[in-house]
Amino acid sequence: MERITATYFIETPFEPASAAAVLAGEQSSGTFTAVPGETEELKQRFAARVESVEFLETVSTPAIPGSESKDNQYHRAIVKVSWSIENFGYNLPVLISSLQGNLYEIRQFTGLKLMDIDIPESYANHFSGPKFGIAGCRKLTDVQNRPLIGTIIKPSVGLTPQQTATLVGTLAEAGIDFIKDDELLSSTANSPFNERVDEVMNVINRFADKTGKKIMYAFNISGETDEMLARYEKVVNAGGTCAMVSINSVGVAGTKKICDQGALAIHGHRNGWGMLTRHPLLGIDFRAYQKLWRLAGVDQLHVNGIQNKFWESDDSVVASIEACLKPMLGGYEVLPVVSSGQWGGQAPETYRRTKTTDILYMAGGGILAHPMGPAAGVTALQQAWQAAVDGLDIEGAAKIYPEFAKSVEKFGSK
Numbered sequence: 001m002e003r004i005t006a007t008y009f010i011e012t013p014f015e016p017a018s019a020a021a022v023l024a025g026e027q028s029s030g031t032f033t034a035v036p037g038e039t040e041e042l043k044q045r046f047a048a049r050v051e052s053v054e055f056l057e058t059v060s061t062p063a064i065p066g067s068e069s070k071d072n073q074y075h076r077a078i079v080k081v082s083w084s085i086e087n088f089g090y091n092l093p094v095l096i097s098s099l100q101g102n103l104y105e106i107r108q109f110t111g112l113k114l115m116d117i118d119i120p121e122s123y124a125n126h127f128s129g130p131k132f133g134i135a136g137c138r139k140l141t142d143v144q145n146r147p148l149i150g151t152i153i154k155p156s157v158g159l160t161p162q163q164t165a166t167l168v169g170t171l172a173e174a175g176i177d178f179i180k181d182d183e184l185l186s187s188t189a190n191s192p193f194n195e196r197v198d199e200v201m202n203v204i205n206r207f208a209d210k211t212g213k214k215i216m217y218a219f220n221i222s223g224e225t226d227e228m229l230a231r232y233e234k235v236v237n238a239g240g241t242c243a244m245v246s247i248n249s250v251g252v253a254g255t256k257k258i259c260d261q262g263a264l265a266i267h268g269h270r271n272g273w274g275m276l277t278r279h280p281l282l283g284i285d286f287r288a289y290q291k292l293w294r295l296a297g298v299d300q301l302h303v304n305g306i307q308n309k310f311w312e313s314d315d316s317v318v319a320s321i322e323a324c325l326k327p328m329l330g331g332y333e334v335l336p337v338v339s340s341g342q343w344g345g346q347a348p349e350t351y352r353r354t355k356t357t358d359i360l361y362m363a364g365g366g367i368l369a370h371p372m373g374p375a376a377g378v379t380a381l382q383q384a385w386q387a388a389v390d391g392l393d394i395e396g397a398a399k400i401y402p403e404f405a406k407s408v409e410k411f412g413s414k
Contacts, residue, residue, distance in 0.1 A: 002120035005051060005082040006099050006288070011062065011111030011281055013069035016077035017053045019108045024048035024081050026106055027098055046087055048098075051080040062110035063281035074110050090126040092252050092295060104282065111281030117288045123295065124329040132265040132299040133333025134358050140241045140265060141177045141216050146389075147357045148216075149381050150178030151374075152339075152364040157184050161191050165199035167374070171367075172207045172215050174375035175382065178360055180218035183246050183271045193219070194234055201238040218244035218267040218300075225254050229261075236263050245298070248272035252296050259297025267337070268298035278311060286320045294328055300335040300360055306350045309341030318353045325358060335360055342366050343411040344384025344404050348397070351388035361385065371410050372403060380407040 012019035028048035056076040062069070088094040100114055132140065141148055151171060153164055168179055187193035200217055208214040221231035221243045228250070235243055244267040247255050259266050276283045290301055303320035304312045317338075324336040336359045338350065343366030351357070363381055370377030380403040387397030387404070394412070398405040 001084045001086055002122055003049075003082040003084055004095070004099075004120060005080055005118040006114060007116040007118075008079050008081065009076070009111070009113045009115050009281065009285075010079055010109055011059070011074050011076045012109050013062070013067050013074050014108055016055060016075050016079065017050065020050045020053055020077075020079040020081065022106060022108050023079070023103055023112075024050050027081075027101055027103055028083060028087060046084065048081050048083045048087075051082050052078075054078040064110055064279070066110035067107045076111070078115070085120060085122070090123065092127075092256065092292065096252060096292065099288075100284065113277075113279075113281055113283055113285060114288045115285045117291050119291060119295070119329060121329065124332075127295045127329075128260075128297065129294055129329065129332035130266075130297055130299040130334055131259065131262045133331070134335045135333060137216070137265055137299060137335050137360070140214070142213055143177050145357065146382075147338075147359045147361040147385055148177040148335075149175075149378060149385075150180065150216075150337075150360050150362040151176060151367045151378075152180055152182050152362060153185065154182070154364050154368050156182035157188055157191075159191065161196040161199040164191065164196060165203045167368075168200050168215070168217070169203045169207070170374050171378060172203065174378035176215060176367075176378050178216045178218070178242075178362075180242075180244055180267060180362075181220035183220060183222075183244070183269050186220050186222055193221075193231055197234050197238050197240070201235075201240055205239050214241065216242045216265065218242040220244045220246070220269075221258070222246040222250055225257055228254065228258055232258060232261055232264065241265060242267055244269055246271055247293060247296075247298065248276070252292065255293070255298065256296040259299075265299040266297065268293055268301045270302045273302070274311065286316070287323045290320070290323050290334065291328060294332045294334050298334060300337050302337045302339060305338040305340045305342045305362075306346045306353070307341070308339075314349075314353070321354050321356070321359065325356060337362060339363075344380050344397075344407050345394055345411060347381070347384035347388040348393055351385070357385070357389065366407070366411060369410070370403070371406050376403045376406065379403040 060072045062074050204215045221228045242265045247268045304317045321336045324334050339362035342363045367377030383401035383404040398408045
């Protein structure tokens with residue numbers, strides 16, 4: 001029987017192998033004491049198994065509260081634990097409960113983070129994965145051989161549907177590829193969802209009729225399941241190509257339900273991600289996280305950005321982009337979404353470190369606050385990426401491209 005193997009980074013005042021055994025028992029057939037019915041035959045079939053323990057180091061201060069060490073020694077290790085897929089079959093919520101569940105509360109650990117998951121090949125027969133992915137999103141936007149350039153509607157909340165549509169028209173004329181609702185905007189008092197879809201898609205459809213290019217707009221459909229399905233249908237009927245889901249808020253089952261519809265590319269927004277990963281010894285690493293959402297079927301997934309406005313390091317962002325681009329189960333493409341305080345100035349470093357243009361490069365203020373207006377903001381990002389691929393640095397690009405030069409004047413010191 002196939003097994004799923006999870007890799008954890010742990011810290012414990014106990015012997016690491018003993019702590020790992022507690023993890024395996026708690027997350028499968030065992031509990032804190034022996035119970036009737038837990039036979040050797042049952043354990044052989046259903047108990048999680050500690051596959052390996054790699055000691056790393058010992059520290060004197062615990063990362064998070066847990067059992068206290070009498071000698072102020074807390075041991076860190078990489079452990080691998082596996083489960084038979086008989087335990088959960090092809091049920092994503094129960095899989096996640098097995099891989100994470102109560103283990104963060106186990107007192108034997110003063111630190112624990114799920115780092116990676118090895119998914120069996122049979123999962124490809126039960127989960128169709130992203131319906132569009134990188135190739136599909138490129139086809140929908142008619143963008144090849146460069147990043148998709150996108151932006152976020154700002155102000156995040158407060159614009160009317162008519163004001164939003166006017167801005168979309170400006171951005172369309174400027175050559176934008178992708179626009180999305182902010183995660184804070186769904187259906188507000190002055191911007192009802194259905195009205196916003198009608199106004200925005202009227203502009204996008206007219207632009208497509210005139211030019212042949214259809215802007216991808218990610219409408220935020222996040223909500224209760226029935227509400228999301230109704231909003232999804234509204235977008236499809238209006239001629240839209242994309243919907244956005246706040247995946248951590250909606251959850252894996254609700255997100256998968258939306259992805260399974262198959263008519264729209266799904267933009268997976270990871271707002272709330274910091275609470276899952278910001279502590280180095282608590283939560284889940286992006287390598288494991290993105291695999292779960294690929295199984296659910298999202299086509300686009302946020303990865304933050306180089307020199308971003310948040311806490312995440314450039315190394316972490318680069319690793320996240322690489323994780324999204326690494327093949328999984330024979331395909332399962334997911335488009336990395338680079339965002340958070342981006343403008344054209346980060347393009348050269350992003351390309352230098354990733355050597356890919358298979359990304360959706362998002363700039364909110366970096367486009368909308370351009371001193372020459374949003375249209376020049378889009379042009380400046382296109383110029384920045386062309387310069388990056390051509391091997392130019394910021395100074396070299398500014399000498400050639402006037403719109404980008406204005407971006408440097410505006411954002412270069414930020």
